[in-house]
Amino acid sequence: MKNILILAFFLGTILSTHAQSSGWLFTGPKQFPTNISGQINGIGRVCQIKFDPNNTNTLYACSASGGLWISTNNSQSWKPMGTDLLPQMNTSSVCIDFTNSNIIYLSSGDPNYYSTDFGIWKSTDGGQSWNLANTGIGNRMALELLMDPLDHLSLIAATNNGIWKTSDGGxxxxxxxxxxxxxxMKWMPLAGSSIVYASSTNKFFRSTDRGNTWSEITTGFSNLLQQGTRLAVSPANPAFVYVGSVYDEGTIFLSTDSGTTFSIRYHDPNRSLTGYDTTGGGQGNYNFCIEADPLNPNQLYLASHNVWRSDDSGFTWTKLTNWWQTVHTDMHDWEFHPSNPNQLFQANDGGVWMTLDSGVNWVQTSDSLSATENYHAAASPLFARLISTGTQDNG
Incomplete structure (x- = not known):
């Protein structure tokens, strides 16, 4: 009887805690914290950013521990997307239906540490409520979710274990x-194209039938495609495909025939693109991303700890930022504004930044994106209202 009473007490406690979870009061931080001196601060780790295909003023941010966020004013302010009460708030990628912005697909998990949660969630009411859409795919984490440009019920997920596809809206x-x-993973940016590209830690794949079958491409990679890869394509020349590899502190490959063959554009083990400085000291696959300019296929951006730009298809590089200032280090994703190609967004461990001049000057656009990762906290034994907390890379 004693054991039964104890079990009943704990069950009651758990149910009560769940019922009261919506009663928490948010206390911050809300405004972007600014250091008086030292390394630039941030407000939380953002893993991916994407624009609403139906509204170019609206973009979404997948945070590592704070759920999904939305901005309806081109990143001037942010608000949460109803993910606060999900069992886990790690988010890795998002996809918005091009026929109805209320339909949103969201993958759970931490893409920078490859930790899985519950798989893929789906909302049909603009993020007010969420239901699991993971039959078959299970709890696999999608590093990227892409919707077929010709069929909104067809999506492809590049996951931590295989490529998966749905033809019935998840x-x-x-x-x-x-x-x-x-x-x-990238869809070839050409109207009507059936070609999709995907990269794994050390391989590159190409599909010519909308993601139904895949072929590994090896021509031109030698043994340099290792330790983590990223992709970039440009609508200005859809035949151009860039593959960036973490190997040897940053190696760049280029295909000019739609991903059929590749050649090395940059490989210099003595000059690091992924380190804190050109001598090295990077963090490998954790923070690495590339992006091609939508109007100039020869202009390529790379970020890891610093922002780099190439104006000759990846052959030579110019460093635009230093990791301790201007833009927060540990960089994860790029996104060009779909109707303003001069506006480029950068997602990193500190939040979201934006440039209007090809990466020369930057402004943070993370106010109210309250996704700070608080690892430890302690209350003062002397002052009841004094609490100290430590965060990931943000003070």
């Missing part, structure tokens, strides 16, 4: 390519 998923720890 009700069921089937495996299209087994295994591999995928890091990125």
């Amino acid at each position: 009700n069921t998923w089937s495996e299209k390519l087994a295994g591999n720890n995928f890091t990125d």
Whole structure:
């Protein structure tokens, strides 16, 4: 009887805690914290940013521990997307239906540490409520979710274990390519194209039938495609495909034939693109991203600890920032504004930044994106209202 009473007490406590979870009061931080001196601060780790295909003033931010966020004023302010009461608030990628912005697909998990949670969630009411859409795919984490440009019920997920596809709006998923720890995926930016590219930690794949079958491409990579990869394509020349590899502190490959063959554009083990400085000291696959300019296929951006830009298809590089100032270090994703190609966004461990002049000057656009990762906290034994907390990379 004693054991039964104890069990009943604990069950009652758990249910009560769950019922009261919506009664928490937010206390901050809300405004972007500014250091008087030292390394630039941030407000929380953002893993991916994406624009609403139906409204170019609206963009979404997948945070590592704070759920999904939305800005409806081009990143001037942010608000949460109803993910506060999900069992876990790690988010890795998002996809918005191009026929109805109320339909949103969200992958859970931490893409920078490859930790999985519950798989893929779906909302049909603009993020007010969420339901699991993971039949078949299970708890796999999608590093990227892409919707078929011609069929809004068809989505492809590049996950930590295989490439999966749904043809019924996420009700069921089937495996299209087994295994591999995928890091990125891009649809060829050409109207009507059926070509999709995907990269894993050390491989590159190409599909010519909308993600149903895949072929590994090896021509031109030698043994330099290792330790983590990212992809970039430009609508200005859809035949151009860039693959960035973490190997040897940053290696760049270019295909000019739609991903059929590649050649090395940059490989210099003595000059690091991924380190704190050119002598090295990077963090590998954790923070690495590339992006091609939508109007100039020869202009390529790379970020890891610092922002770099190439104006000659990745052959030479100019460092635009220093890791301790201007833009927060540990960089994860790029996104150009779909109707203003001069506006480029950068997501990192500190939040979201934006440039209007090809990466020369930057402003933070993270106010109210309250996704700070608080690892430890302690209350003062002397002052009841004094609490100290430590965060990831943000003070």
